[in-house]
Amino acid sequence: MDEPSTAERDPDGAPARAPDGAPERDGVGAPEGDPAETRPGVIVTRGLTKRYRGGQLAVDGLDLTVPAGSVFGFLGPNGSGKTTTIRMLMGLIEPTAGTVRVLGRPMPRAARTVLPQVGALIEGPALYGFLSGRDNLLRYDAADPTADPRTRRARVAAALDRVGLAAAAAKKARAYSLGMKQRLGLAAALLQPRRLLVLDEPTNGLDPQGMREIRTLVRELAADGTTVFLSSHLLDEIEQVCTHAAVMAQGRLVVQGPVADLAAGARGLLVVTTPDAADAARVLKELGVADVTADGDRVTGEPPERDLAEVTAALVAEGVRVRGLTVERASLEDAFVALTGEGFDVAG
Numbered sequence: 001m002d003e004p005s006t007a008e009r010d011p012d013g014a015p016a017r018a019p020d021g022a023p024e025r026d027g028v029g030a031p032e033g034d035p036a037e038t039r040p041g042v043i044v045t046r047g048l049t050k051r052y053r054g055g056q057l058a059v060d061g062l063d064l065t066v067p068a069g070s071v072f073g074f075l076g077p078n079g080s081g082k083t084t085t086i087r088m089l090m091g092l093i094e095p096t097a098g099t100v101r102v103l104g105r106p107m108p109r110a111a112r113t114v115l116p117q118v119g120a121l122i123e124g125p126a127l128y129g130f131l132s133g134r135d136n137l138l139r140y141d142a143a144d145p146t147a148d149p150r151t152r153r154a155r156v157a158a159a160l161d162r163v164g165l166a167a168a169a170a171k172k173a174r175a176y177s178l179g180m181k182q183r184l185g186l187a188a189a190l191l192q193p194r195r196l197l198v199l200d201e202p203t204n205g206l207d208p209q210g211m212r213e214i215r216t217l218v219r220e221l222a223a224d225g226t227t228v229f230l231s232s233h234l235l236d237e238i239e240q241v242c243t244h245a246a247v248m249a250q251g252r253l254v255v256q257g258p259v260a261d262l263a264a265g266a267r268g269l270l271v272v273t274t275p276d277a278a279d280a281a282r283v284l285k286e287l288g289v290a291d292v293t294a295d296g297d298r299v300t301g302e303p304p305e306r307d308l309a310e311v312t313a314a315l316v317a318e319g320v321r322v323r324g325l326t327v328e329r330a331s332l333e334d335a336f337v338a339l340t341g342e343g344f345d346v347a348g
């Protein structure tokens, strides 16, 4: 629950520059009042770069395009630059170079008009422990000049209900679990209808049941037409809830696109189930299948170019009893490993 006021400080007014000193590429010559719909994405960054004062290059030349209506997963191991990027998207910190457009407007310059249309949950909500969950939200909403005080109580009740906190609404926030605090932060982001939700690790600190509930909520919000941008270091979470994803590693964008396409980019795995594993492995090698490994009654390898029917026929012709033969779809994790040559650090 970042205070919007921190994002509303006056920027220097100068157009952001790409590292080579070229003027900002996105929206050159376009008037600021252009509707977002004429833009390619709800979030568009070009050459976005952040070097911290200590010299740490946290984000390096990021070109991100988040399509309208997507649930966009921003994925990367700890320290890959996700939070730094999100803070730049929300105008909380200045980029060292490059540009950010959110809802078609440049950030941080247009923060005052953009941020009321964006619900954000970044780095855990700031809560008053001595106030109840409900009173925290009433207070938060009262600090928003665009919020209608006449509908405040009803909106707060609806938001608490939506995140499953209605029963705990009167409890002091300091007695909330981490998961409950996370939900309260989400409720704060949902007090008004939003065109975009930006959620930094929204399931952090939640138990599996809480994670499922947040995923369901994200899907419902997306079905209502809200674009959701969420960061995560959990690959399966992104696969379960996101339509699109971008993968970060060491401050750089590795890949972005529809989740189905990203996973399809990795080749998947040929799996033969058979009691004659040794013979099956030999035949597959003879057929030119790469990386053949036998483990119990399971023989795996790279999916061959040739028709699977031919592979099955060759196995059977050699007396291999085939119980099953299939190509397992590649997961996003396979895609990540294929793209970076690294495992995905899911610790933390």
Ligand SMILES: Nc1ncnc2c1ncn2[C@@H]1O[C@H](COP(=O)(O)OP(=O)(O)OP(=O)(O)O)[C@@H](O)[C@H]1O
Binding pocket: 052, 053, 054, 056, 057, 058, 076, 077, 078, 079, 080, 081, 082, 083, 084, 085, 233
């Ligand atoms: N305020 C700061 N000053 C200096 N370096 C920072 C600062 N904030 C982050 N960094 C460094 O920048 C890099 C990217 O950090 P960032 O928090 O953006 O990554 P992240 O992908 O969000 O990681 P996590 O999942 O752990 O939050 C890291 O090496 C981090 O140590």
